[in-house]
Amino acid sequence: MTASIRTARRRPEDRPDEILSAAMEVFSEKGFAAARVEDIARRAGLSKGAVYLYFDSKVAMLKALVEQSAGRIANAASTLSLMGADDDPEQAYRAILKMALTALSDPEISAAPRLVLSEAGRFPELAQFYRKRVIEVGRTAMGHLIRTGRRNGRFRDVADEAAVLAFIGPVVAQMMLSTVFRLDDDPELDPGDLADAIADIVLNGLKPRSVNDA
Amino acid sequence: MTASIRTARRRPEDRPDEILSAAMEVFSEKGFAAARVEDIARRAGLSKGAVYLYFDSKVAMLKALVEQSAGRIANAASTLSLMGADDDPEQAYRAILKMALTALSDPEISAAPRLVLSEAGRFPELAQFYRKRVIEVGRTAMGHLIRTGRRNGRFRDVADEAAVLAFIGPVVAQMMLSTVFRLDDDPELDPGDLADAIADIVLNGLKPRSVNDA
Amino acid sequence: MTASIRTARRRPEDRPDEILSAAMEVFSEKGFAAARVEDIARRAGLSKGAVYLYFDSKVAMLKALVEQSAGRIANAASTLSLMGADDDPEQAYRAILKMALTALSDPEISAAPRLVLSEAGRFPELAQFYRKRVIEVGRTAMGHLIRTGRRNGRFRDVADEAAVLAFIGPVVAQMMLSTVFRLDDDPELDPGDLADAIADIVLNGLKPRSVNDA
Amino acid sequence: MTASIRTARRRPEDRPDEILSAAMEVFSEKGFAAARVEDIARRAGLSKGAVYLYFDSKVAMLKALVEQSAGRIANAASTLSLMGADDDPEQAYRAILKMALTALSDPEISAAPRLVLSEAGRFPELAQFYRKRVIEVGRTAMGHLIRTGRRNGRFRDVADEAAVLAFIGPVVAQMMLSTVFRLDDDPELDPGDLADAIADIVLNGLKPRSVNDA
DNA sequence: TATGAATGAGGTTTCATTCAT
DNA sequence: CATGAATGAAACCTCATTCAT
Numbered sequence A, B, C, D: 001m002t003a004s005i006r007t008a009r010r011r012p013e014d015r016p017d018e019i020l021s022a023a024m025e026v027f028s029e030k031g032f033a034a035a036r037v038e039d040i041a042r043r044a045g046l047s048k049g050a051v052y053l054y055f056d057s058k059v060a061m062l063k064a065l066v067e068q069s070a071g072r073i074a075n076a077a078s079t080l081s082l083m084g085a086d087d088d089p090e091q092a093y094r095a096i097l098k099m100a101l102t103a104l105s106d107p108e109i110s111a112a113p114r115l116v117l118s119e120a121g122r123f124p125e126l127a128q129f130y131r132k133r134v135i136e137v138g139r140t141a142m143g144h145l146i147r148t149g150r151r152n153g154r155f156r157d158v159a160d161e162a163a164v165l166a167f168i169g170p171v172v173a174q175m176m177l178s179t180v181f182r183l184d185d186d187p188e189l190d191p192g193d194l195a196d197a198i199a200d201i202v203l204n205g206l207k208p209r210s211v212n213d214a
Numbered sequence E: 001t002a003t004g005a006a007t008g009a010g011g012t013t014t015c016a017t018t019c020a021t
Numbered sequence F: 001c002a003t004g005a006a007t008g009a010a011a012c013c014t015c016a017t018t019c020a021t
Helices: A012-030 A037-043 A048-054 A058-082 A089-105 A107-119 A124-152 A160-178 A191-206 B012-030 B037-043 B048-054 B058-082 B089-105 B107-119 B124-152 B160-178 B191-206 C012-030 C037-043 C048-054 C058-082 C089-105 C107-119 C124-152 C160-178 C191-206 D012-030 D037-043 D048-054 D058-082 D089-105 D107-119 D124-152 D160-178 D191-206
Strands: none
Touching: A012 A037, A012 A048, A012 A058, A012 A107, A037 A048, A058 A089, A058 A107, A058 A124, A089 A107, A089 A124, A089 A160, A089 A191, A107 A124, A107 B107, A124 A160, A160 A191, A160 B160, A160 B191, A191 B160, A191 B191, B012 B037, B012 B048, B012 B058, B012 B107, B037 B048, B058 B089, B058 B107, B058 B124, B089 B107, B089 B124, B089 B160, B089 B191, B107 B124, B124 B160, B160 B191, C012 C037, C012 C048, C012 C058, C012 C107, C037 C048, C058 C089, C058 C107, C058 C124, C089 C107, C089 C124, C089 C160, C089 C191, C107 C124, C107 D107, C124 C160, C160 C191, C160 D160, C160 D191, C191 D160, C191 D191, D012 D037, D012 D048, D012 D058, D012 D107, D037 D048, D058 D089, D058 D107, D058 D124, D089 D107, D089 D124, D089 D160, D089 D191, D107 D124, D124 D160, D160 D191
16 A cells, blocks of 8 residues: 555656555545655655655645545546436445445545545635535435435435435444544444445335325 | 633633633634644633643643533433433434534534544544544444334334434534535525434334335 | 741741752752742742742842852861861861761752852853852862971972862862762762871872982 | 854765764853754754754753763773873873873863763763763773782772772862863963872872881 | 755743732 | 732744755
């Protein structure tokens, strides 16, 4: 994970990505403010000075990182959410849930979102950017799924806002439990099983009921 | 919010709380590392030096703050969750949800949890502490609720892990949307309505169904 | 030694001396610059503020201390050195040596000279003062002793400078070994025996020799 | 003394020594606690930050300095003391005395021992280190000299402790007079003459006497 | 392109000194 | 007289950034 290959072996065009990768590691370990450019450089197998050949400043690295991550996540999410959504929104949700739980349990992948969360206070533009480029994409996709299901007669008529939170919330909560707040003796849950169990509850909650109260 | 009354007028025994309050503000605005003790002091209406009469270091303020908040939240949560849980778990969940959404929409209250989230990377002990003192209390309470409902015949037999995530997740997600990732043109949702809508979905998801599979 | 009696019990006129005594302790433990007025105050059984009722500043304490000590030592030395010097300079030297070795082995007494030594760099006036008020008194007394002995025919005709160094030097060296540079497993020497042994060498070195050169 | 040549012109590998040299100056002028790293840096022709590229802390400089000095002095002393000691201990003592008086009259050379003396209170390890690495070497050498002389029949049978103090003491005393406690109108003594005069007394004091009292 | 020495602003922490009570 | 809260000027140390090589 950590770059350790000799500089000479590597291609110069890879440098920026290597630096960003190292930066991601250090940022999520220490937080942005406490991260030292020197550490990023060392982890990328470069000298401190060299880093400044590729990025103007530490903030520039943060921004590049977030943009990169936002792009990736947004693409993945939008692709997935549309895939088969119209035919079978329930099946689509299950698939998305499984993918998301798997991905976000990987600290390497959850690192970027967590970083944004951490630094949102100091860089509100970052939070706004992430909201628009990642969160909104996800929410829109979920909204689409839900409306499709409703049209199909698979889902009841519930408030969009609430449905989206019910869809997304469990993933967010699980991401935090399994990364930031993980304890050493936490049991290792299978993302597939967990996804099924969550989907079972949430989808059931959206199903129309013949004779129901509430 | 910001103390501005002359020092002499105020009671010395209030100083620690005044400082913590100021520290909370500055920490959540800038993050712990970027927060300057000078700013905390000024916002508490004191000089930099005076702060050190009450706290040994900046880290000491962070710890005190987290402990304070943990105590408060844990108490509130455990009180609420037991209140009437045995008689009517559904009603209890609705009440908890409403309370949580209201509380966490208030940036003053959500500040501490968000701070922990931000600094967890640099202070893993803090994350552990919060997990044990706050999160586990909440999870335990939710688990209790769910098992009670199951015994009552109000809830289906579902995996505890998943049920807890379904219960808690939407609140976590909403907290983030309404604080960290808030956009200026976000509609102001009524916490009561939102709680009802979410409860409607989640509780319905747990209900036994006459003729039905997943 | 350290003041621990209740303030109420003590007489106000003793305050300055109690403070100086505490200051002496702290100064020799930490050095002047690193000594904290707070520590001095506590050790004198007072609050920090009260110390400033008796002394204008930390430097004022240092000066008072050195003057006090200089007065004491100079008096003792000059008294002793004149006592019986004319009748029997050898006996006088033995007596002085014994007294000096005894006194300077006591860390409480050697503290002041060592303090002057330590702070001489930063307070040259102190060094000058001590030189004139203490060292010169001692050197003069020793010079008197030597000249008397020479007139008596008990001592050879040697350079005054060298003789004084030979007289005083061993005491200075022993003081350092037994205070600053003491090791835990250093043997405890009897000042009387040591004084006799040193006097034996030094006085013998000054005696006229019948047929002999160096 | 003070480096003033532009940084770029100088060789980086000299930096540590240049810094130590500057530190020695500042420490002996102000004492360790009152010495400012900024002053050391400026005197070494560097910025504050650069100093920290070479030494971890101010204390690290002090330690390096003392070790450096200890090494030098111990080497010099042990070399000298063994040189010709067996053949003619009296001549050896005269040579050592002359060397020591010359060296220690030079403030640059006596600076380190005086520094140790000053800071011994605050850094007892330093005092211990110096005692073992410098003082003991000197005392051992002197002891060797004395025992050799005794075997040769050149010296009387006297207590080792006392003889060593008689040998070393005058040098210590003279060092202090000529550095710490120097007055502007002190006469400039020739170290060679002084050494001869002191040696004359001390060695005479150790010589066996045909008909003597005490 | 890459290095690593150097800078200097900025942050935390300490502490002599003051002053209202 | 005495207290202890408060101040504010340093001082140590860190690190983003620059630059000569």
